[in-house]
Amino acid sequence: MSTIAFIGLGNMGRPMVAYLLKAGHQLRLYARRPEVFQHEAKPLLEAGAQVFDTPAEAAKDADFIITNVMSTADVAEVLCQGEHAVIQQAKAGAICIDHSTIDPTGTREIAATLAKQGIGFVDAPVSGGVKAATEGSLVMMLGGAATDIEKVMPIIQCYAKTITHIGDVGHGQVAKLCNQIAQVINIQGIAESMRFAASNGANLQKVFQAISGGMAGSRMLDLMGPKMVSRDFKAGIEARLHAKDFFLVKEAINKAHLDLPALQTVALQLEKLMDSGWGMDDTSSLLRVLEA
Incomplete structure (x- = not known):
């Protein structure tokens, strides 16, 4: 089982975390709205997930870092920018999996920044909405190196039904x-x-x-x-x-x-x-x- 940092606990993120917990993975969570852990995400804590105050702390010692946030700027902020970003504490060899829908050019820039620290990146936007996330039947489009795709497959198969590797980093977003x-x-x-x-x-x-x-x-x-x-x-x-x-x-x-x-x-x-x-x-x- 893997240690996974999950950043972004909205209506799509919470069901994904639930499936990962059910599969036996160790989850380290960060949300920009801490109050989510008192309400919607409380069952995830009861199921064994841990909460951290920053993306960097959540990412420490994680094998995979999953993001599911809103915009290109949001993904860049939590992964690469500032003292609390994932890049500050993520270990070399970890792989980031981004389920957000963002700009392909921005995706490639984020991946290049992480690569300088030995951190892999797979863009993995999803389709199907909250219903498919809840049912574990999301459609997923992947961009990234074949070696990284192979490593993330056992993780994303926990909540995605149809998975297609499109090509290089950014092509999932395309x-x-x-x-x-x-x-x-x-x-x-x-x-x-x-x-x-x-x-x-x-x-x-x-x-x-x-x-x-x-x-x-x-x-x-x-x-x-x-x-x-x-x-x-x-x-x-x-x-x-x-x-x-x-x-x-x-x-x-x-x-x-x-x-x-x-x-x-x-x-x-x-x-x-x-x-x-x-x-x-x-x-x-x-x-x-x-x-x-």
């Missing part, structure tokens, strides 16, 4: 952003279909049933169609998370001078969604943007 492009553009298309049906007085439930059995059918339609029909905008996947990823892609394609017109249009719709105060709601709220 694949995740490709996933977000296809996913959210699809949600926008579903919202436009429902908006068009409603404007013509059609029964939305019957329209959904009809198109889901045809070539328009998809897992995303099966997920988002019923939510839009019933106007259930309670978050399955918070729109702010999709927006964060989409704006990340938009910045990257602008730097690369790529012309992705559908992405640019949907990014504008996500901006309107966020400006309307629906960021904590489901991304199916793109329908409400069209209605507004």
Whole structure:
């Protein structure tokens, strides 16, 4: 069994830690919100996990350091920057596994900084949301050296069902952003279909049933169609998370001078969604943007 430092105990991180504990690993936890250990993460402590005051302390003597935080800057901060960063106390030969969705260029820069101290790095963004994290069935895209991938596989298999090694460091993030492009553009298309049906007085439930059995059918339609029909905008996947990823892609394609017109249009719709105060709601709220 391994000693694992886990940084980031949000709705996705907590189930991952629970699976690692169940598998018998020793967990050393750090959260930027200490109050999480008094509430949501308390069962993890009762199951044997230990709490530390800084990322560096959590990483000391750990074989693996897992991060699941929000942004490129957040990952850089906890791993590389300042006296309390992981790099200050992590041992040579340890491997960082980052489940955050961040910029591929920033990912490579973080990996290069850690490599100078003999610390490995695998970018391992995930798809499937809280439901898949809770069920231990996450989809994971990996970027990193083959030797590091081989070492982390027994760890990530505790909570991921579909795992694909894409290529070098940063390529896992590229694949995740490709996933977000296809996913959210699809949600926008579903919202436009429902908006068009409603404007013509059609029964939305019957329209959904009809198109889901045809070539328009998809897992995303099966997920988002019923939510839009019933106007259930309670978050399955918070729109702010999709927006964060989409704006990340938009910045990257602008730097690369790529012309992705559908992405640019949907990014504008996500901006309107966020400006309307629906960021904590489901991304199916793109329908409400069209209605507004």
